[in-house]
Amino acid sequence: MSDATPLKVVSLLGSLRKGSYNAMLARTLPALAPPDMTITPAPSIRDLPFYDADLQAQGFPAAVTALAGAISAADGVIIVTPEYNYSIPGVLKNAIDWVSRRSPQPFAAKPVALASASMGALGGARSQYHLRQVMVFIEAYVLNRPEVMVPTVQTKVDGEKGEITDGPTRDLIAAELKAFAAFIRRLS
Amino acid sequence: MSDATPLKVVSLLGSLRKGSYNAMLARTLPALAPPDMTITPAPSIRDLPFYDADLQAQGFPAAVTALAGAISAADGVIIVTPEYNYSIPGVLKNAIDWVSRRSPQPFAAKPVALASASMGALGGARSQYHLRQVMVFIEAYVLNRPEVMVPTVQTKVDGEKGEITDGPTRDLIAAELKAFAAFIRRLS
Amino acid sequence: MSDATPLKVVSLLGSLRKGSYNAMLARTLPALAPPDMTITPAPSIRDLPFYDADLQAQGFPAAVTALAGAISAADGVIIVTPEYNYSIPGVLKNAIDWVSRRSPQPFAAKPVALASASMGALGGARSQYHLRQVMVFIEAYVLNRPEVMVPTVQTKVDGEKGEITDGPTRDLIAAELKAFAAFIRRLS
Amino acid sequence: MSDATPLKVVSLLGSLRKGSYNAMLARTLPALAPPDMTITPAPSIRDLPFYDADLQAQGFPAAVTALAGAISAADGVIIVTPEYNYSIPGVLKNAIDWVSRRSPQPFAAKPVALASASMGALGGARSQYHLRQVMVFIEAYVLNRPEVMVPTVQTKVDGEKGEITDGPTRDLIAAELKAFAAFIRRLS
Numbered sequence: 001m002s003d004a005t006p007l008k009v010v011s012l013l014g015s016l017r018k019g020s021y022n023a024m025l026a027r028t029l030p031a032l033a034p035p036d037m038t039i040t041p042a043p044s045i046r047d048l049p050f051y052d053a054d055l056q057a058q059g060f061p062a063a064v065t066a067l068a069g070a071i072s073a074a075d076g077v078i079i080v081t082p083e084y085n086y087s088i089p090g091v092l093k094n095a096i097d098w099v100s101r102r103s104p105q106p107f108a109a110k111p112v113a114l115a116s117a118s119m120g121a122l123g124g125a126r127s128q129y130h131l132r133q134v135m136v137f138i139e140a141y142v143l144n145r146p147e148v149m150v151p152t153v154q155t156k157v158d159g160e161k162g163e164i165t166d167g168p169t170r171d172l173i174a175a176e177l178k179a180f181a182a183f184i185r186r187l188s
Numbered sequence: 189m190s191d192a193t194p195l196k197v198v199s200l201l202g203s204l205r206k207g208s209y210n211a212m213l214a215r216t217l218p219a220l221a222p223p224d225m226t227i228t229p230a231p232s233i234r235d236l237p238f239y240d241a242d243l244q245a246q247g248f249p250a251a252v253t254a255l256a257g258a259i260s261a262a263d264g265v266i267i268v269t270p271e272y273n274y275s276i277p278g279v280l281k282n283a284i285d286w287v288s289r290r291s292p293q294p295f296a297a298k299p300v301a302l303a304s305a306s307m308g309a310l311g312g313a314r315s316q317y318h319l320r321q322v323m324v325f326i327e328a329y330v331l332n333r334p335e336v337m338v339p340t341v342q343t344k345v346d347g348e349k350g351e352i353t354d355g356p357t358r359d360l361i362a363a364e365l366k367a368f369a370a371f372i373r374r375l376s
Numbered sequence: 377m378s379d380a381t382p383l384k385v386v387s388l389l390g391s392l393r394k395g396s397y398n399a400m401l402a403r404t405l406p407a408l409a410p411p412d413m414t415i416t417p418a419p420s421i422r423d424l425p426f427y428d429a430d431l432q433a434q435g436f437p438a439a440v441t442a443l444a445g446a447i448s449a450a451d452g453v454i455i456v457t458p459e460y461n462y463s464i465p466g467v468l469k470n471a472i473d474w475v476s477r478r479s480p481q482p483f484a485a486k487p488v489a490l491a492s493a494s495m496g497a498l499g500g501a502r503s504q505y506h507l508r509q510v511m512v513f514i515e516a517y518v519l520n521r522p523e524v525m526v527p528t529v530q531t532k533v534d535g536e537k538g539e540i541t542d543g544p545t546r547d548l549i550a551a552e553l554k555a556f557a558a559f560i561r562r563l564s
Numbered sequence: 565m566s567d568a569t570p571l572k573v574v575s576l577l578g579s580l581r582k583g584s585y586n587a588m589l590a591r592t593l594p595a596l597a598p599p600d601m602t603i604t605p606a607p608s609i610r611d612l613p614f615y616d617a618d619l620q621a622q623g624f625p626a627a628v629t630a631l632a633g634a635i636s637a638a639d640g641v642i643i644v645t646p647e648y649n650y651s652i653p654g655v656l657k658n659a660i661d662w663v664s665r666r667s668p669q670p671f672a673a674k675p676v677a678l679a680s681a682s683m684g685a686l687g688g689a690r691s692q693y694h695l696r697q698v699m700v701f702i703e704a705y706v707l708n709r710p711e712v713m714v715p716t717v718q719t720k721v722d723g724e725k726g727e728i729t730d731g732p733t734r735d736l737i738a739a740e741l742k743a744f745a746a747f748i749r750r751l752s
Contacts, residue, residue: 050234050278051278087276089281089282090281096273122497126501129700130275133275134274135708136696144704145701151497187751324521329520332515337685374563392619393616427580460661460664463651466655467654469653469657509690510649
């Protein structure tokens with residue numbers, strides 16, 4: 001890939017809650033991306049059924065096909081997710097469980113970056129390490145660092161605007177996206 | 189708890205597929221339980237919506253209340269689950285995400301045992317270690333060993349009967365259930 | 377165990393550095409223990425050789441025997457450790473590797489609590505989750521919560537005194553030790 | 565890197581035992597490497613002291629400098645290790661703890677592959693997933709798949725020759741090394 005080609009990245013959101021802090025984090029990304037990267041939201045994971053091989057045997061649901069298509073078409077995926085019970089939210093894992101069954105498998109050799117936010121002290125870290133293990137199986141390449149884990153996120157947002165406004169957090173996000181751009185180009 | 193009190197255990201199944209090997213594993217449990225333990229299936233996790241705090245604000249769905257009630261009423265829970273993408277199936281994690289929001293929290297101080305089966309070499313091990321981390325947050329007590337991780341399960345079942353028939357695997361399951369009974373009594 | 381029996385706990389330190397913040401954390405424990413618990417340091421892990429089955433075949437080194445004996449004799453063990461490279465320090469893991477080879481195995485059915493401190497944001501969390509997995513194999517029972525992970529520890533100590541002086545951190549430690557006492561009594 | 569440049573890979577062994585099965589696995593690698601890759605053993609990790617920042621302040625031990633130099637000079641590193649107590653052997657982790665303190669840090673952006681063997685059913689899998697988390701911090705790039713985890717290794721070796729002789733295992737190792745060569749070239 002030439003350095004001039006713009007990079008198309010999709011963000012995959014792991015929370016359904018309307019006022020989700022992680023949704024705010026996802027909305028904060030596009031403006032902080034480097035000039036050669038655009039970030040757009042992947043289709044919602046809300047409309048998928050639970051993964052069930054019997055259901056798959058009847059044909060992939062349209063919502064799965066749409067999500068898989070968006071991931072396949074992207075140069076990279078950034079997963080933005082809360083941590084539920086020290087791990088990946090079930091709703092997000094279910095989406096990955098469906099997408100991973102498509103052939104060709106959309107995550108194969110796909111550059112992936114992770115970001116998470118929480119009201120607690122660890123910023124969703126535990127969810128990210130479980131996601132990293134998932135990515136081994138589905139053969140995605142996950143950016144190592146910088147890691148974006150936003151603790152006490154409730155103090156770092158403008159609720160009206162629905163975005164992260166804390167300066168150091170925005171700098172960290174921008175640094176991750178810049179590193180992600182370099183990572184995508186290195187791998188292509 | 190006196191040694192004479194019978195132990196009521198529920199099994200929580202992480203797969204929806206009709207012909208699921210893990211469903212066969214779950215069906216194999218009751219007959220292998222020690223005389224002082226009964227094992228019955230928890231309500232299905234199929235009918236839950238995806239966890240969404242906005243939905244929770246409108247009141248817990250009946251399927252959540254039923255599942256949480258079964259867990260609360262049990263002396264112990266045995267989670268029987270496949271591994272999806274090196275981690276917990278989304279559908280199972282979603283059920284735990286819901287149940288964990290109930291107050292009092294049903295898993296708190298609850299003895300838990302794990303069992304998994306897979307067609308591959310590791311028998312679902314990776315799913316179990318992620319589940320163990322989840323259990324730290326929700327403060328369940330998880331039996332350490334013996335660990336039941338059934339590899340190449342397709343060679344160890346009677347598909348007609350829908351149960352595990354392999355002798356050494358049945359012995360291992362019986363050993364786990366016996367250890368689980370002692371663990372429950374130790375903790376009570 | 378009657379509620380009147382005093383509980384003897386040993387602390388196992390994972391750092392060798394003289395000015396170690398985790399050593400300060402370990403030194404802070406005894407004064408914060410509940411009245412029915414005494415906490416004394418386990419023998420240092422510094423004098424052990426690297427684990428090597430050929431060496432073991434010649435007989436266990438005296439330093440291993442001493443450490444294993446202290447663990448066996450204790451009612452509970454609290455492991456206090458930094459995180460090195462997102463995991464357990466090699467020097468601490470080596471000590472566990474040696475001790476685990478003793479028969480009877482000192483950690484079997486032993487109540488264990490974890491505490492860690494770091495200059496970073498996560499307070500050693502990643503080291504603790506790896507330790508928890510180790511404890512599954514060696515069949516220790518690990519306290520779930522409260523978890524003591526002290527972030528930015530350099531702002532929470534009196535370097536002269538060599539102890540943690542931050543009030544909320546001391547309260548958290550005291551809460552963990554109180555929960556640990558109850559956990560030990562529950563398991564005995 | 566042009567496709568004609570030969571790739572120099574070092575193998576880093578996590579066991580000290582003379583008759584180690586993982587040493588046999590490491591010895592099996594060179595003959596199975598693709599024509600454009602040479603694999604040589606890294607210096608032993610036996611002669612390092614335990615990591616101690618006070619010791620580091622006096623200057624890096626020669627054994628650390630030698631090991632770090634070998635890793636820095638290599639195009640890739642393959643870590644071959646047993647699993648001890650469901651995690652990384654302390655002796656191996658200690659070597660990584662030392663090497664990671666060198667500046668420039670030898671593992672930064674270094675392609676890494678993992679291989680393990682055990683007499684049990686999981687082939688050292690748990691050790692590998694902990695190593696993967698370590699590699700996030702030290703910013704190595706770890707090959708996803710194929711994963712080489714050799715279970716019941718005692719049935720797959722020629723003890724005289726000191727190598728793996730089992731055909732399917734040798735094929736798997738060859739497949740990993742071929743994928744590793746492509747991975748190294750992709751990243752350079």
